[in-house]
Amino acid sequence: MAAPGYDPDFLGVPLPVPELGPGPEADAVRLDGSTRVDYTHFSLALSASRRFAYWVAWNVDGGGLRKLARTGIPFVKDPRLPEAAQVGDEVYQGNRLDRGHLARRADLLWGTEAEAKRANRDSFYFTNITPQVDDFNQSVRAGLWGRLEDALYADVEVDRLRVSVFGGPVLGDDDRAYRGVLLPREFWKVIASVQAGALKASAFVLTQSLNRLESLDFAEFRVYQVPLAELEPRLALGFPPALVAADTAAPVAAGLDERPPLDSADDISWS
Template sequence: MAATKHTSSPAPPGTTATPSGDGQDTLMTLQRPVEEAAPGPGYDTNFLSAPITAPELDPSIKPDAVELNGSEVIPYTHFSLALSAPRRFAIWVGWNIDGASIKRLDRRGIEFRKDPRLPATAQVSNELYKGPTNRLDRGHIARRADLLWGPLSDAQKANRDSFFYTNITPQMDDFNQSARNGLWGRLEDAVFEDVEVDDLRVSVFGGPVFLPDDRPFRGVQIPREFWKVLVYAEGGTLKCKAFLLTQSLDLTESLDLNEFRVFQVKVSEIQDRAHIAFASAMATADTLALPRALEDRAPLARQADIDWS
């Protein structure tokens, strides 16, 4: 049976044209600003010294991807992503960080919201997170702070774009803090602290691992593994570092947290788990030597355990 494509054209951006009496049409806002429905150009392939293209989906999951204007790559300001229709979360998110022009912006007043360009049924929203006893948080895949760079108008737009539900996955309320004393949430900061990053520029990819036995909660399968890959240049040499976080969740009514573990892994291991293919330059830039199986390795306990060589 032929695979079903999940396609979408841009939704009407909340405006309508009305005659102004001078032969021109005047736009009247009905529900939301036009800008909110028109995010920026997305992840920049040419952000680093060598081109780093967006991941390609394995044929086994490619039919699951939601398409926008005929493409599975959905752009926002300073990041792009591919969205899984059946799982309703991003398959991958790719973003650029310009450490030389980072801005500090407030998040107050910005609401989490569905992307109006995409089918609402392909996005998990507040129904998963509501309730005073629910310990699931809305966790950004592309960190909000990573995206706030460039001209102020771009940084402000990226700030808002980061709150689309397409960039959100469910995480325990102490997810980043509990993962080896916050190591998972500080990986991007760590590379700037520990490495002489050329031009202070880093490209990052991240996302969940979709496992068939992920436990359901409120009708949604909750990913229990996440991955992140950092790409940068040091002394003119391209480098690539990959990390995997596994979480053991007892998805009972109380959503008890058992354990977080962070591992440094090969890029090829992320490709196998996430069913995607990274740019060939990333595999060449990944020099980590790991002869043992993942289950035989020790998790990272602190930032000093990361191999940046």
């Protein structure tokens, strides 16, 4: 059975997946002629040259989440896609690199038990994974970045407890090369919800360092809330106009290194 993938109508407001710019469109891996690759509760577009996702889009049913173990599920390449277009275990062996999920595994475990189990397995495809230094990855899971969706549920009343999320790595030309792979140092996420009948969207960037890394030691990471329109040229992606219009961040003139990072969930503007 084909995986249903990301549902653009999940919130009752049409939110299609991001549109690839000319460069990413030409570079994206295709499956049955489409740049969109579907899995259970999430979809993505994969860069053939970088071998990581340009974007991942997923739906979260906060009222139907299940707790399932991750033990015994292997990280594997998606057999539907060219093996050479996917970074696999070769970059993770014998070092401090972790396999970091883009679509958060816990977000995907909803629906029927069978659906949740499929989503659990699907989340371990390497197409949904990026390398992260172990200390960094552990901090991400325990820190603000890993708790963004949870913070939204805690801070505002979300209609039907449903959220749609877009995210991925920032694929920079100056990312550090390691074993023939350019390691992303920045990540982005856009969280969309309906609050009192109105669509709201909040965009974030996580950066480990704004300077070029000279080793595999990553600086302390920082999380920033950014205007959604600021992400589009940075990523060469186009977001749905309804999503951009629903942005909760005020426009800012300063660059990331000139504005304060988020210290806690209390600093986030959700509405």
